[in-house]
Amino acid sequence: MRQRRRTWQTLLTTTATLTVAAVALTGCGGTAREAKSAPSAAAAFEGKGPINYVSSRDSSKAANKSIEEWNAAHPEEKVTFIELPDSADQQRQQLIQNAQIKSDTFSVLNLDVVWNSEFAANKWILPLPADAVPTDKMIPGPVNAAKYRDTLYAAPYYTDGALFYFRSDLLKAAGIAAPPKTWDEMKTACKAVLALPEAKGMSCYAGQFDKNEALTVNFSEAVASAGGSIVDADGKPTVNTAEAKKGLNLLVDGFKEGLFPSDAITYLEEQGRRAFQDGKLVFLRNWPFLYSSLSATDGSSKVAGKFGVTSIPGTDGPGVSTLGGRNLAVSPFTKNKATALEFIKFFTSEEQAQKRLALSSRAPVYASLFEDPAVVAKRPFFPTLLKSLSNAQPRPKVVQYGATTKAIQEEAYAAITGKKDTDTALNDMQAKLTELASK
Amino acid sequence: MTISDLRNAATDSGAGTPGATDAVVPGKPKAQRTWRSYSVYLGLALIFAYCLAPFYWMLVSSLRRTADIFDNTLLPAPFSLENYVKVFDGSTMFGQALLNSLIVAGTTTVFALLLGVFAAYAISRLNFRFKSLILGVIIATSMFPGISVVVPLLRLFTDLGWINTYQAMIVPSLSFAIPLAVWNLTTFMKALPFDLEEAAMIDGCTKWQAFRRVLLPLAAPGVFTTAILTFIHSWNEFIIALSMINDPKIQTATVAISKFTGATEFQAPFGEQMAAGVIVTVPLVIMVLIFQRRIVEGLTAGASK
């Protein structure tokens, strides 16, 4: 009897101890997100030594080259490349997890432009000294995207803007001299082209309409191209305006009128590329990345030499692109902040950007590089891209970007699939965004 | 019956004496049997096709070039090993990742079986209080959504200094493996008659010997099945391994796969992922081929009477 009790006592005590320990640990967990201390604008960048650069893999190896060059010159302050998953969601998750436990493993972070506000406001990245990067030589859009409340938090690494791909051969065959600049012109052009016998079975246009970040991009572009905006300068949502309605209607009508192929509702960047590359589309909105695969002459592309690029169409003139790209920032939890800052300066310098251009097709943030004849010879779309980038709009710069983009996708998707009419969808979106902005 | 009798029975049966396997094929009059065997083979072929068709598609896709990865032809044309080369390309350290997966999954399986066998023995053979409660608690641990475990564990393991260690992956994997092992083995041991061990004990075995020489061999199908299922499960674990490990020397294969990148950030590295999928699956199939004899032709109940 006594023995049994003792046995169970031991077991219970062990469990109880574990429970108490666990609760105690949990307690610490709960307070880990205590109120953040006041910011020190010129946060002290101190400490030299080895650091880690955290990013998804660069398949072109251009980033690795830059790091090798740095490591050769700084044997005491070596940079190690910590690779993150390919998926942007998983990258963000890893970055946030490590910020939450204040891990000093992640030193220099490669951030999507849309994460900048969130990371800055939560103090997961440090504000950079005013003179850290030569912002005057950079395209204003990407620089603006790296700022939060007028303070620069990250150094622009590369940028991305929309391009409008068109089938030059078919336009020519239909007797259309110049690519369309507006949606109406595009529709007219489509009518002419699709009447051609060689355009049998083709659709007019596609963007990216699956419920994904890409839909936010396409929606933002449609609204901006119609003269509207998602949030105004003060961050107040403005999607219940006539312009926004006009913008969203471009997409809704596109599906209704059969202008877009019906499976475009499942399109991301890749599916659109394939459809265009296989000759199923006359026009396509996409990023510059597909230029090289479309031009491939190994037989994989049916449109090599038969397409051109220009700015995306608007309602009254050329449309407005949404800005993509990546920035580099310093984690406040790393030990060697001085090295981290120096590395960022080195990595994002014009010299390194130019060197990377030899390997990578990612668009640099230095305007001068777009006009370099040697570069343009290799990447003929660069001048068009620069034009697209020069008036590109960032997606809403809000702290709760995740919830914001989700609300946009939710309502825009409901509208283009016909589940809600445009007005209801936009009113609901406005309500959701207003609620988010008030938090 | 002596222990050596039992042991002989075990080896005999392992060597392939007609066991329950063949007996399950029910006896039938001959005329019906041919008809039945045809339909049975047809059924088997269908099952085979269902299991392998998607895998075949994975294999075919992995053998295409990046440029024609989206073709729907049933054979890769042109045939290319490009994806396999890329998977093992130096910077990915995929070979090392496979080895790490083997270490993590293997250790997990061994520990899960060890602890599972102990616990199942206690539950199925010993009388004590709170038995249902303990079984309930054990299974309750596999009810908590995995994604909610990550952040607290990351915090805990950081405090313990376990980041970038194998145990940071092994211990969480055990949380799935142990409940399965305990529950499954308990069911097995319970199904086995108690008399046999008692007979062995009367013949002079200690409890431990009766357990090791009689009960354990009899439960072999359950043990090996559990081994295969837990091995595969921890072989496929991703989210914990991703969060706890940032050193490529220790990362597992699934994490390595997630880090593959397409030619650009919008292109998913489908071909490489499929090739890696094939590579990761093959060792498991080999392992199953080795172990399956133990599952089906282990000491069957034929020896129990």
Next chain:
Amino acid sequence: MTTTTAPPAGVQPAPETPKPRRRAQRTAGEGRMAALLLSPTLLVLALVILYPLLSAVHQSLFRAESGLDADGFVTDVDAFVGLANYADLFVGESGRRFLNALGNTTFFTVTTVFLETVLGLCLALAMNRAFRGRSFLRASILVPWAVPTAVSGLLWRWIFQSDGIANTLLGSEILWTAEGNASRAAIIIAEVWKTAPFIGLLVLAGMQVIPAEVYEAARIDGAGWWRQLGSITLPLVKPTLLVAVLFRMLDALRMFDLPFVLVGPGKESVETLSMLAWDESNQLRYGSASAFAVMLFLYVALVAIVFVKVLGADVTGAKELKLISKKSRTKATRTRPIAEQEIAEQKKAEATR
């Protein structure tokens, strides 16, 4: 061999206690041994599950009262809100999402587990047959389970693309990855493919311990194949089958990767509770994310309890063990005091030495 290898229970000389109460005596030794055998398991589980679970419960009672200060920084002080996070699950927009996810989760669990069970049984019966090349069949049946979930999600996404092989073979233009019933069907097909082998293998193992004599006896009595299946195989594999189904249910209720990769996050027709919990924590609302996780935990627990109670999954062993002990101990134990038996055992052990 030697007594040193004997477990503590065997060495424990219990007879010192005068006037032993039999049951208590036996339980003392066995309870001690059980505690010894179970504690490592409980220890590991406490470490990896108890702590996160308590942490989640704790977190679910708080809410980040996040706002922005004058400089635009997040000032989130975690405020204690009691059960407000739970109450919020049932009202308004979040309530609608929660109930939708709950419905999806239940729907997927019921359909996939049902289909998996049927298919798993077929697989097990097929694997259990004696025929040439069966080892190859057995290995091939396990291939789907062996493909990593993330890779299989991609594979199926690809198969189900608008211009993928599924539509090509069917000659259809179904949008499997857009909202709607097609996406549900896609999930079910992929999930059943992947996890039916799990049930199949476990049931196969269960079939292996059915004594051949039982079938022989049935055959002599003239029972046909279906009869043997219905009155021997199924009843005898029931305990294993129930364990397999139980574990599949627990897993299906927490389904996450497959809908996430195959159809994508935020799609109402396939959003499960796990995806909802992920989405909340992805938007840094840890309080409600934890509340979702805890609710999911409770739901899974409820389903498990109901399952065990209703289907009589006697997996705790209580019932059968009682039977066994009644049967075996009536001759051995009940007739003589345990102390004597243990002394006898010890003697035997010494004798073997």
